[in-house]
Amino acid sequence: MTISGALTNAMSGLRAASRGAEVVSSNISNALTPGYARRVLALSTQATGGASGVQIDGVVRIMDAALASDRRMAEADQTHADSRVQFHTRFETLIGTPDDPASLSARIAGFENSLISAASRPDAPERLVASVGAARDLATGLRDASAGVQAARGDADRNIARMVDELNIALEHVVELNTQITALQVQGGNTATLQDQRQQVVDRIATLAPVREVPRDNGQIALYSTGGAVLIDGTAAVIGFEPVNVVTPHMSLADGTLSGLTVNGQSVRTDSDRGALRGGALAGQFAIRDEHGVAAQAQLDTLARDLIERFEDPAVDPTLGAGDAGLFTDGGAPLDPLDTVGLAQRLSVNSAVDPQQGGEAWRIRDGMNAVVQGNAGDATLLQAFSQALNDPRPVTGGGIGGQSFGAMSLAATLASNIGADRTNAEQILSFATSRLTELTERQLADGVDSDAEIQRLMLIERAYAANARVIETVDEMMQTLLRM
Template sequence: MSMLNNALSGLNAANIALTVSGQNVANADVEGYSRQQAQFKTSNVYLGGVEVASVDRIVDAFLNDDIWRTNSDLSYFQNKQTYLGFIEQVVGSDSLNLNNSITSLTSALNAAATTPDSNAYRQQFLSAAEGLMRDFGQINGALEGQLNKLNTQMSNVALEVTSLTKQIADVNASIGKAVANNQPSAELKDNRERLINQLSKHIGVSTVERSNGLVDISTLSGAPLVVGTKGSSIEVNGTTVSSNFLGQKFKLNEHVGGQFGGLISADTQVIQPTLASLNSLVADLADDINMALQSGFDLNNNAGIALFEYNATNPLGSIGINPNIGTDELAFKGSNTAGPGDNSNIANVISAMSGKGERFTLLVGDLAITSKQNQTSIATASSLNTNAVAARDSLSGVNLDEEAASLMHFQQMYSANARVISTADQMFNTLLQMF
C-alpha cells in the first residue's frame, strides 16, 4: 500500500504544481502579478510520500522598496520640473526680459539729456516706464497662475492619496482575515503592492510588514499613512500639506518625496524664491528711481515727485505709475534755479538703475542652472527606476520559458506517478489471481 500511497501523493502534488504554473502563465501579462511556486516536502507518514507544503509568492521586499523609492524620486523631480521649466521660460523669455525694458528707460533718458525740456523725449521716457510695468504685470500674472495651478494640483493629489490609503487599509483587513483563516492571500497581496506602487509616486513611503500579513505605511519623515486597517487623510491649505491620522496632524514638507514633495519644492524652492527676488528687484528699482527724481526739479521748478508707487507687501503685483506725474513733473533739472535746458539730474536717474539688469540676469541664470540640474536628476532617477523594475521582474515576473519547462517537468511527474499507480494495480490484480 505504501507504493500506492506514495504514487497518489506524488500525483496530487504534481497536479497542484501544474495548476500553479498554469496560473503563472495565465497572469504573465498582468501588471504587478508575482509568480507563485509550489514548495514540496516529504509527507509525515511511514515511508514518506510527497505533499505541497505551501504555494509561495516569489517576492523580495528589498526589490519592492527599491521600486517605491525610485518611483518617489522620479515623480519628485518630474513634478518640480513642471513648474521650474515654466518659470524659467517665462522669466527668461525675450519678450519679458527686464533688461530690455531697463535699456529702453536708459535710452529714453539719454535722448532726453540732449533736449531735457522736450515733451516728446519726456513722453518717450514715460512710455518706456509703462512698458516696464506691463512686463512686471505679465510676470506677476504668470507666477500667480502657477500658484493657483499648484494649489489645485495639490488638492487633487491629496484626494488621490487619501483614496489610496483607504484602499490599502481595506486590503490589509482582507489579508488579515485570509491569514487568520488559513486562506490564500497571494492575489490580495499583489493588489496591495500595486496600490503601494501608485501611492509611492505621490509620496515617499516606508513600509513594515507585520507577522499577521498586515503592512504599516508611513511617510519618509515618519507620519503615519496606513496603520493596520486604518488610513490617514491628506489635507491641503494653500500650499501647506498635512497628514491627518485619527485626529493627529503631521505637517509635510518637500522632504516627503514623490509628487507631493516635488510640488511643495516647486513652491518653496522655485516660486517663492523667484517672487522674493523679483519683489526685491522691483522695490529697489522703484525706490532708487523715485529717490533720484525726488532729488531734482521739474519744468515748473517744483521739487520732483515719485515716478512709481507700490504696496510694500507685494511690489511685483502692485507697482504702477504715479497718476500725478506727467511730462512736466519729470524732475530732470538739478536745481530750481536752472534753466529749462538743465539735464543734471538725468545722470542720477540713470545711475539709480545701475546694476538692476545684472540682478535680473543673475536670477535668470540661477533658474537655468537649477532647471538643468533638476533635469539631470530626472534622467538619473528614471534610469534607477527602470533598473529597479527590471530587477523585480527578473525575480517576481513570469518567464514563459521557465514556466514551459516547469509544466513539462510536472507533467512528467504526474505521468510517472500515474504509471506507478497503474503498475501497482496490475501487481495487485496478478496477486489476487494467484489465489
C-alpha cells in the same frame, strides 16, 4: 510497493502537476502586471496514514521585500525631483531667457533703448509715448511673472488637496486588504492575489509619501513614513488638509493663511528637511507652494523694488519731493520698504505719465510732478533716467548678497541664478531617475522570467505524463488480474 500505493502516488503526482501548471500559467500571463510577484508551488513528501506521494503545501509568493522598499524610495525621490524641475522650468519660462524678446531682460533693454531714442528727439511726442509704453511693458512683464508664480503655488495647493484625498483612500484600502488577508489566511486559503493588490496600493502610497513597510501577525503590515509618522498600524491614520481658492504673495504657512498637514488631528511639519511626510509627490507640492514659489516671488520683488527706487530718487527727477512716487510705483503709491512682499505683482507706471491712465507722456521728459510742459528740446531728464537705469546700486534680497548692479545686470543675474537652479534640479532628477531605473530592472529580474517558466512547464508536463503512465500501467495490471 503495493498497487494501491503506486496508484496513490501517481494520483497525488497528477494533482501536483496540475496545480503546478496553473501556477506557471499564472506567472506567465501576469509577467507584466504591476505589483505581481512570482509564485512557486511548495511541495513535500506525503507520508501520513500509511499513504505516500506528493503533498501540496501551498503557493509561495516570491518577493524581495528589501529591494521593493528601495525601489519605492527611489520612485518617491524621482517624483519629488521631477516636481522641482517642473517648477524651475516654469519659472524660467515666465521670466524668459535673454534671447527671448518677451523676457524681462529684453524688456529692460527695450525700455533703455526707448529712453535713448527719446533723448535724441525729446520734442517728438511719439518717442515719448513709446518710452512710456516700454516702461508699461516692463511693469506688465514683472506682474505677469509674479502672477505665474502665484498660479504655480495655487496649482500646488490644489494638487496637495487631491493627493491627500488619494492618500487617505489608499490607506483605508490597505487596512481593508489587511483584514481580508488575515481572514483568508485563517481559512487556509491562498492570499497571494490579495498581497499583490496590497503591494500595488502601497506602491502608490509610497509615491505620494515614502513609507517603510513593517510585517505584523497574520499576514498584516504596518506603514510608517520615513519622517516618523504612523500611517497604518492596525487602523489607518487620517491626513488632514484645507485647500484655498487663490494663493497670493502674502499668504504663507507661517501666518496661518495656508494650510499645513495634520495626522489624526495633530499638526505635522511639511518642510523639505524635516517634514513628517517628506520626499515624494506630496512633499514636492508643498516645496513648490511654501519654498520654491516664495523664493521665486522674492527674486521678482527684488527686481521690482530696484526699479522703483532708481526712479524715485529726487536726484534723478528734481520734480519729486520726499515720499513722492516716481516713474514706477507700488500700485500708484511710493515704495514702502516694510511692504515689499508681492511688490512685483503691484508694480505699475505712474498714472501722471501714462496716457492709458489719463496722464501725459511729456512728463517722462519734464518730470513726474511737472504741472506744465517745459522746454521740448530738453533731454536732461531722459538722459538721467537712462543713466539711473544703468547705475550700479546695492541690492539685497532675492538670494543676492549685498552686491551692486545696474537694472540690466540685476535681471541677467537673477535669470542666471534661475537657470542654475533649474540645471541643478535636472541633475538631481537625472540621478534619481537612473537609480529608479536600476532598481526597477533588478526587481523585474527577480520577478517572472518567461523562459524559465516555460522550462518549468515542460518539466511539469513530463511529470504529468510519467504519473499518467503509472496509472495506465496500474490499470493494465488490474485488468490482467480481473481476467485471471
